[in-house]
Amino acid sequence: MARAVTSQRKAINTAIAWTIGFLIFFPILWTILTSFKTEGTAIADPPVFLFFDWTLENYAVVQERSNYMRFLWNSVIIAGGSTLLGVIVAVPAAWAMAFVPSRRTKDILLWMLSTKMLPAVGVLYPIYLICIELGVLDNRAALVIILMLINLPIIVWMLYTYFREIPGEILEAARMDGASLRNEILYVLTPMAIPGIASTVLLNFILAWNEAFWTLNLTAVDAAPLTAFIASYSSPEGLFFAKLSAASTMAIAPILILGWFSQKQLVRGLTFGAVK
Amino acid sequence: MATQHSRSAARFMMAPAVILLLGWMLVPLTMTLYFSFKSYLPLRGGDLGWTGFDNYVRFVTSSAFWPSVITTLVIVGGVLVITVCLGILLAMLLDQPMWGQGIVRILVIAPFFVMPTVSALVWKNMFMDPTNGLLSHLWRFFGAEPVAWLSEVPTTSIVMIVSWQWLPFATLILLTAIQSLDSEQLEAAEMDGAPHLSRFFYIILPHLARAITIVVLIQTIFLLSIFAEIFVTTGGAFGTRTLTYLIYQRVLESQNVGLGSAGGVYAIILANIVAIFLMRIVGKNMDA
Numbered sequence: 210m211a212r213a214v215t216s217q218r219k220a221i222n223t224a225i226a227w228t229i230g231f232l233i234f235f236p237i238l239w240t241i242l243t244s245f246k247t248e249g250t251a252i253a254d255p256p257v258f259l260f261f262d263w264t265l266e267n268y269a270v271v272q273e274r275s276n277y278m279r280f281l282w283n284s285v286i287i288a289g290g291s292t293l294l295g296v297i298v299a300v301p302a303a304w305a306m307a308f309v310p311s312r313r314t315k316d317i318l319l320w321m322l323s324t325k326m327l328p329a330v331g332v333l334y335p336i337y338l339i340c341i342e343l344g345v346l347d348n349r350a351a352l353v354i355i356l357m358l359i360n361l362p363i364i365v366w367m368l369y370t371y372f373r374e375i376p377g378e379i380l381e382a383a384r385m386d387g388a389s390l391r392n393e394i395l396y397v398l399t400p401m402a403i404p405g406i407a408s409t410v411l412l413n414f415i416l417a418w419n420e421a422f423w424t425l426n427l428t429a430v431d432a433a434p435l436t437a438f439i440a441s442y443s444s445p446e447g448l449f450f451a452k453l454s455a456a457s458t459m460a461i462a463p464i465l466i467l468g469w470f471s472q473k474q475l476v477r478g479l480t481f482g483a484v485k
Numbered sequence: 486m487a488t489q490h491s492r493s494a495a496r497f498m499m500a501p502a503v504i505l506l507l508g509w510m511l512v513p514l515t516m517t518l519y520f521s522f523k524s525y526l527p528l529r530g531g532d533l534g535w536t537g538f539d540n541y542v543r544f545v546t547s548s549a550f551w552p553s554v555i556t557t558l559v560i561v562g563g564v565l566v567i568t569v570c571l572g573i574l575l576a577m578l579l580d581q582p583m584w585g586q587g588i589v590r591i592l593v594i595a596p597f598f599v600m601p602t603v604s605a606l607v608w609k610n611m612f613m614d615p616t617n618g619l620l621s622h623l624w625r626f627f628g629a630e631p632v633a634w635l636s637e638v639p640t641t642s643i644v645m646i647v648s649w650q651w652l653p654f655a656t657l658i659l660l661t662a663i664q665s666l667d668s669e670q671l672e673a674a675e676m677d678g679a680p681h682l683s684r685f686f687y688i689i690l691p692h693l694a695r696a697i698t699i700v701v702l703i704q705t706i707f708l709l710s711i712f713a714e715i716f717v718t719t720g721g722a723f724g725t726r727t728l729t730y731l732i733y734q735r736v737l738e739s740q741n742v743g744l745g746s747a748g749g750v751y752a753i754i755l756a757n758i759v760a761i762f763l764m765r766i767v768g769k770n771m772d773a
Binding site: 219222223225226227229230231233234236237239240243252255256298299301302304305306308309311315317319321322323324326327328329330331332333334335336337338339358359361362365415418419421422425426435436437439440442450453454457460461464465467468469472475476479480 | 513520583593
């Protein structure tokens with residue numbers, strides 16, 4: 210807003226906004242703080258905020274006891290693999306829709322969106338059965354493919370909206386200058402498309418990382434990613450706040466950092482271009 | 486520029502994505518429909534033949550059905566009301582001039598990136614635990630009796646957890662919409678002496694109408710299928726069984742595939758009713 214604002218009003222805004230922001234962020238902050246406490250301090254009443262003996266012990270215990278690295282690796286493979294595969298399938302499709310639109314392009318896009326609306330629970334058993342029949346229950350490759358399929362509509366949509374912003378005149382100019390199709394794609398389109406592709410990859414990596422229906426229902430031990438790792442802490446006998454916090458912090462830290470970079474893409478990706 | 490040649494190339498480029506999604510949609514859907522007309526109990530006799538619409542009738546007449554519909558409506562409705570109302574207020578606040586706006590935005594948006602199993606577990610134990618949870622410390626500090634959140638007010642607790650996860654989404658989209666509001670319009674209204682409330686109801690709210698609709702539709706689709714938050718906290722106990730969770734229990738826990746599949750078909754129909762409205766808005770926007 211271009212209005213002149215008194216600095217007093219600005220100070221009030223700042224105070225209110227910071228307080229609310231802090232409150233919303235607090236559960237995450239509290240989890241991170243607790244992960245550095247001993248189990249005794251973690252449940253102390255009154256609660257201790259900053260002045261305790263910081264320890265890294267919980268992280269060591271969590272890794273030792275549950276082999277955190279294996280779950281992390283599964284998450285990386287599943288989220289990364291499904292995103293990569295999705296982009297490979299989606300880039301040509303989105304490119305064709307954006308640069309060679311036909312009468313049916315809009316219908317195809319909307320139909321793709323509609324497959325995203327299919328409730329997972331409605332097709333849980335068929336997918337479960339197919340995985341058993343093919344012997345790929347608790348298998349990373351199977352999850353890579355399933356997560357690729359559930360995120361494919363979002364990937365195509367995001368890429369489509371980015372590609373459409375690339376002006377067609379530039380392509381025509383390149384063609385006039387005698388660029389071959391290969392050069393056109395390599396030297397003209399790719400540099401302009403890379404930021405869009407990067408944003409798409411980022412958002413879909415986050416979505417796949419946090420996906421918790423298929424990963425919980427189709428994995429047991431071998432392919433279980435971090436979502437399942439954390440869910441295993443829900444049994445009451447293994448309940449230790451500090452260790453739970455350490456495990457949680459390790460599960461969310463990578464994605465929290467990536468997430469902050471993808472704020473803008475979030476709006477575009479999850480509203481299918483309806484809000485810009 | 487589109488020649489016949491480039492058209493067929495385009496079709497060829499779209500083919501993998503279209504075929505994959507077509508398979509992903511049709512194969513499981515056909516199987517769900519097929520099972521829904523069968524009496525199929527993998528652990529108790531397997532395929533016991535066709536039963537017509539029996540499963541459909543039994544699913545809606547079972548004693549668990551209506552409570553699960555009500556729980557679903559309460560959770561979806563509760564979360565929508567909370568996230569949209571707080572989201573509007575928060576978006577308007579974040580639109581004001583302040584110091585460190587970027588940092589506040591980051592703080593507000595963070596819960597959206599926390600994986601559902603983590604947020605459910607952190608809330609369940611570290612905040613809502615009746616003896617050691619932070620909320621019970623707070624209650625005791627004020628001399629009140631701590632609440633056993635997830636067994637005394639389980640549905641409210643789940644609404645709280647899910648609202649915390651989805652408030653960032655609503656805020657972010659509404660903020661994006663508010664920022665596109667022409668500030669001159671507001672200034673003009675202010676100069677004409679329109680009070681704060683009427684400025685909100687006659688200028689800001691109508692401007693946000695479309696964004697609110699989109700938030701409501703997209704969140705509804707995601708909220709109808711929340712799973713991890715219930716799986717981790719109550720496991721469907723204490724009346725927190727939603728339609729999604731009921732179907733999950735029928736299919737995987739009690740292995741009554743026929744019955745669960747009929748429930749799945751209901752869920753698909755329900756989601757499609759919401760989806761049609763969303764698609765209409767998105768489709769209209771594409772022409773513009």
